Amino acid sequence: MLFHFRHKFPQLNAYWDKYLPFQQRLEIPPKTILLEEGKRSQYYIYIEKGLIRTFFNKNGEDITVQFFFENEGLSSFDSFINNVPSPITIETIEPSVVYLLAKEHVNQLLDDLSHEPGFVHMILQMTVQRQTHYINEFVSFIRDTPEQRYQNLVNERPHIIQRVPQHYIASYLGVSKVHLSRIKAKLAKGKSHF
Amino acid sequence: MLFHFRHKFPQLNAYWDKYLPFQQRLEIPPKTILLEEGKRSQYYIYIEKGLIRTFFNKNGEDITVQFFFENEGLSSFDSFINNVPSPITIETIEPSVVYLLAKEHVNQLLDDLSHEPGFVHMILQMTVQRQTHYINEFVSFIRDTPEQRYQNLVNERPHIIQRVPQHYIASYLGVSKVHLSRIKAKLAKGKSHF
DNA sequence: TCGGAACGATAACATATGTTATCAAGTGTC
DNA sequence: GACACTTGATAACATATGTTATCGTTCCGA
Numbered sequence: 001m002l003f004h005f006r007h008k009f010p011q012l013n014a015y016w017d018k019y020l021p022f023q024q025r026l027e028i029p030p031k032t033i034l035l036e037e038g039k040r041s042q043y044y045i046y047i048e049k050g051l052i053r054t055f056f057n058k059n060g061e062d063i064t065v066q067f068f069f070e071n072e073g074l075s076s077f078d079s080f081i082n083n084v085p086s087p088i089t090i091e092t093i094e095p096s097v098v099y100l101l102a103k104e105h106v107n108q109l110l111d112d113l114s115h116e117p118g119f120v121h122m123i124l125q126m127t128v129q130r131q132t133h134y135i136n137e138f139v140s141f142i143r144d145t146p147e148q149r150y151q152n153l154v155n156e157r158p159h160i161i162q163r164v165p166q167h168y169i170a171s172y173l174g175v176s177k178v179h180l181s182r183i184k185a186k187l188a189k190g191k192s193h194f
Numbered sequence: 195m196l197f198h199f200r201h202k203f204p205q206l207n208a209y210w211d212k213y214l215p216f217q218q219r220l221e222i223p224p225k226t227i228l229l230e231e232g233k234r235s236q237y238y239i240y241i242e243k244g245l246i247r248t249f250f251n252k253n254g255e256d257i258t259v260q261f262f263f264e265n266e267g268l269s270s271f272d273s274f275i276n277n278v279p280s281p282i283t284i285e286t287i288e289p290s291v292v293y294l295l296a297k298e299h300v301n302q303l304l305d306d307l308s309h310e311p312g313f314v315h316m317i318l319q320m321t322v323q324r325q326t327h328y329i330n331e332f333v334s335f336i337r338d339t340p341e342q343r344y345q346n347l348v349n350e351r352p353h354i355i356q357r358v359p360q361h362y363i364a365s366y367l368g369v370s371k372v373h374l375s376r377i378k379a380k381l382a383k384g385k386s387h388f
Numbered sequence: 389t390c391g392g393a394a395c396g397a398t399a400a401c402a403t404a405t406g407t408t409a410t411c412a413a414g415t416g417t418c
Numbered sequence: 419g420a421c422a423c424t425t426g427a428t429a430a431c432a433t434a435t436g437t438t439a440t441c442g443t444t445c446c447g448a
Contacts, residue, residue, distance in 0.1 A: 056333065056337070058337050063333075063336055063337060065329075065332075065333065065336075077322055077325055077326070078322050078325070078326045078329075081318055081319070081322045082319075082322060087329075087330075087333070110314050110318075111314065114308070114313065114314045119308065120304050120305060120308045120317075123314075123317055123318075123321075124275055124304075124317075125275070125276075127317075127321040127325075128271055128272055128275045128276060130325060131271060131272070131321075131324060131325055131328065132271070132272040134325065134328040134329055134332060135259075135272075135281075135328055136281075137332055138259075138328060138331055138332045138335065139250065139257075139259065139281070141332065141335050141336070141368075142257055142259075142335070142365075142368050143250070143252050143257060145434085146434090146435085165394080165395065165396095166395070166396065167394090167395075167396085171336075174335075174336050175435070175436085176435075176436055176437075177395090177396080178397090178398085178435090178436075178437080178438090179434085179435055179436070180396095181396065181397055181398075182397090182398085182435085184396095184397090185397075185398080339404085340404090340405085359424080359425065359426095360425070360426065361424095361425075361426085369405070369406085370405075370406055370407080371425090371426080372405090372406075372407080372408090372427085372428085373404085373405055373406070374426095375426065375427055375428075376405090376427090376428085378426095378427090379427075379428080
């Protein structure tokens with residue numbers, strides 16, 4: 001949730017450049033694990049190209065939590081900040097190009113950044129956006145049926161439908177892959193009535 | 195998420211005192227609405243005594259999102275920071291004593307606070323804690339059955355079971371109140387086998 | 389190019405959960 | 419004390435969703 005905001009807060013670009021020498025560029029194949037559940041997060045990850053998911057293990061089964069695309073940044077936030085074991089695994093879905101920035105440099109960067117005018121506002125913005133995202137996901141889980149959730153995905157985030165294998169989407173929606181197939185079949189049938 | 199952290203960050207106490215004159219003390223009965231869904235949040239709320247819930251409306255039905263107790267603070271975060279309509283209603287469950295601090299004073303306070311050493315760390319801590327809370331809720335919704343979620347509540351947050359009416363808990367757990375009754379009956383039966 | 393993963397669809401059956409309705413106990417109000 | 423209101427339990431039935439199994443397709447590595 002740092003360079004992710006380069007476009008919204010252009011002043012961040014200077015920091016990107018300044019800390020570029022400390023960033024580690026990686027070209028990695030699909031199913032590469034960048035952080036394993038139970039380990040402590042050491043790096044902030046910025047995605048230049050590719051597709052990454054986070055998931056946790058439930059009785060031997062993967063449950064996908066979130067997807068990240070080009071020009072997005074991520075870390076296992078709690079683990080990164082508080083140095084506790086990560087509740088999630090971070091893994092590539094597509095071949096990807098990522099930049100890693102080690103924790104100590106992130107901390108330096110934040111200290112640097114705290115002298116920027118509007119820093120408080122910027123941090124709050126970042127924070128609020130992330131938090132709003134999670135609250136929305138959470139609320140959608142309670143309020144909407146899996147079918148509605150799938151349709152939301154189709155309408156609002158079609159890139160996920162297009163690029164992510166269906167069984168990952170199923171666990172992300174909170175249903176079995178069999179049921180997601182049923183949902184798709186039902187929706188397709190509905191549409192064909194026209 | 196400010197004075198909420200008074201105990202963790204004692205330096206906040208000075209700010210509490212400093213901004214006390216700007217805080218509005220209210221003694222209010224149950225079912226008092228402090229912020230209505232669709233309105234813009236103007237106040238940060240600190241609970242001295244009582245019990246508050248946040249909920250949203252789904253087809254005329256209340257869905258409870260979260261409970262707040264003594265010495266906790268809250269606001270409709272996104273609405274408060276970004277001045278957008280609140281997705282949730284904030285309402286008392288028990289008779290309560292709350293302090294309201296208007297937005298402009300919160301902003302002043304934050305600016306003030308940003309000169310404290312360790313401010314960055316403090317803000318991140320607050321942020322992370324809230325975010326972790328929502329992620330955990332979210333993950334629990336996907337991973338656990340309603341029965342497990344109920345048992346978690348009994349074991350980890352019994353004060354909620356004790357003080358919150360059951361139909362609020364049902365919607366909080368994501369099930370109908372009828373089903374929550376079933377769950378309780380089933381668990382009671384299981385226990386009586388000893 | 390063969391064979392095995394990975395991916396997705398579908399059927400049959402089992403289970404979990406919602407919906408509606410009814411009953412009972414407690415609580416406050418007039 | 420009669421009444422409405424809130425809270426909670428339970429039964430009967432309807433629906434949504436999970437589980438297991440089978441099949442076809444595609445894609446990739448030996």
